[in-house]
Amino acid sequence: MLTVATGNKAVALAVKQAKPVVVAIYPITPQTEIVEQIAQYVSQGDLSARYIDVESEHSAMAACIGASMTGVRTFTATSSQGLLYMHEMTNWAAGARLPIVMANVNRAIGPGWNIWAEHTDAMQERDTGWLQVYVSTVQEAYDTTLMAFRIAEHNDVLLPVMVNLDGFLLSHVMQPLDTVEPADFIPPLHLPHTVDPKNPMGYGTLTGPDEYFKFRWDIERSMRDSLRVIEAAHKEFFQRFGRTYGFTEDYRCEDADVVVVSMGTLGKEVEVAVDNLRNEGIRAGSMRLRWFRPFPKLDLMNRDVVVIDRDYSFGFGGVLAHSIQAKNRTGVFSVIAGLGGQEVTYDDIAGFVKNRHIGREYWFGVSDNV
């Protein structure tokens, strides 16, 4: 069905259709619309879930963990400070192998208070064992949220999934949305380690140095297996609903001499920049990374690579740029742009491409660098 929605509403709609049994959320800008919309669905009887008004994000994740252990589908949403506040429990969710789905509306971290888009919040969660996907349109936010439940709950994965959407740039932007009937695209959840008084076991029991690492390896094995499960989900989504998704969204990359890699809404700006650059005779392409965890293999051989990071790891560099350098053993021009909602236009992006210095880092808008 064709409609229009904001990124937040699209996520809420997908959640309603996925029918979680427990939703525990705490409000935070710019995610709050998701909380409100789901509360609305529950109060109108459109979604028969237990809605837990928790008193913090730490408790939101803890409540999802407690609920998920009974084998039911759970959902939460957060942003920025809230995500950082629940960090202890995001680790716990992955370690306990619980397929919780969370929307994170990417926002900068204080101080100073800044409610605008940045990816550093989610980047600080990258080693927790969560799958992470970044979306760029309202349609993609909706479709990916549906896929997230299927992927998280797959028996070869059983890890939580974080769907990332840019604060305001996507969370509050109205775009056309084509909704679907997911039906058995999301099969019923069968959690093999469901808590059951008829079969009493210890969960998260003290685990010694001769056993603990085996559980960590098990997480990594599932992370690797999730590559296949994600690919299958993309394929099945296309077969059922006709929309194509991959680990990346590639735009005019085939014959490109220079490829710009980015995540989230910036990727759409890059596509415009690519068209303009091509009109000027520069063979550029755009590769927008969707899945950041697990980190896919990227085809970047024999061309210049410009990476735009909407995040930063102090004393190190742009997280995406360095991930690509490490995984692909290739030099890149690393651009740090869009922090805290800093405006980045397609003309700016075209400028990055023209003035690229492979092997260097450039902070957009800061004069004393490069």
Place this chain on the structure above:
Amino acid sequence: MPKEEFVLKGTSACPGCSASLALRYVLKAAGPDTVLIVPACCTSVVQGMYPNTAVNVPVVNVGFATAGASASGMSNALRALGKKTNVVVYAGDGGTLDIGIQALSGALERGTDFLYVCYDNEAYGNTGMQRSGGTPLGAKTTTTPLGKPEVKKDIERIVAAHEPPFMATACAAYPQDLFRKVKKALSIRGPSFIHVLAPCPPGWRYPTEKSVEIGKLAVKSGVWVLYEREYGQLAISSPSRTALKNPIPLEEYLAPQGRFAGIDPKTLDILKQRIAKNLQRLAREESGVC
């Protein structure tokens, strides 16, 4: 009391641990259709090490600050599935009075259907006896070597302010009383809270065989008052009712405990005044004066 044991042989509790004794009675009362939620505390260790467990109901270990919130999620999910399974938190004083107080407050305020048992050994036992909000005035811990300069946090009044349908105090030295209160708590829908005094030989510095005796001295001196409050109606429990007719001097409770050795008369006096004030307050509430 049922013969069935849910705390099995082979726990790694210290000898004479009254917290483990209390858990034994709590689970006897709760029965097999129970999930036990345990934040970081002595019980995290006492239950045994993977792949074994010494507890014969599912034990869900959760983050230190999250007992109330984890129980909220668990309880809501079980009720949504139409299951009546008891959700019982077993948490120490650190996980309840200090780091877990926010999650506890939230769970109480939201009317979560669960029982929260706080076993209070008045210090961080698992990490080697550091001061907690539950440590009483004058008690020596590894971080208050001269005795704690502040008074014990009154978690009961904090919990009472949330008006749970049922709350009570207990002590493993009075098993029947504890058993009955757990039964009652689990028969009532909504949140209930039981505060269990848990004498702890290494922490309180007394010989291991004296745990029950110390618990009895706490009640007989009025340091620990056994009561229950059901829908706002307070009733002093019979062991305290009997004891308080003719309480023993506080010194008799303090003397066997190394943690109070050398307590100065001024501190002793404040402790006595506070006991008197608490007893007065409870008596007034019970008689409906306040």
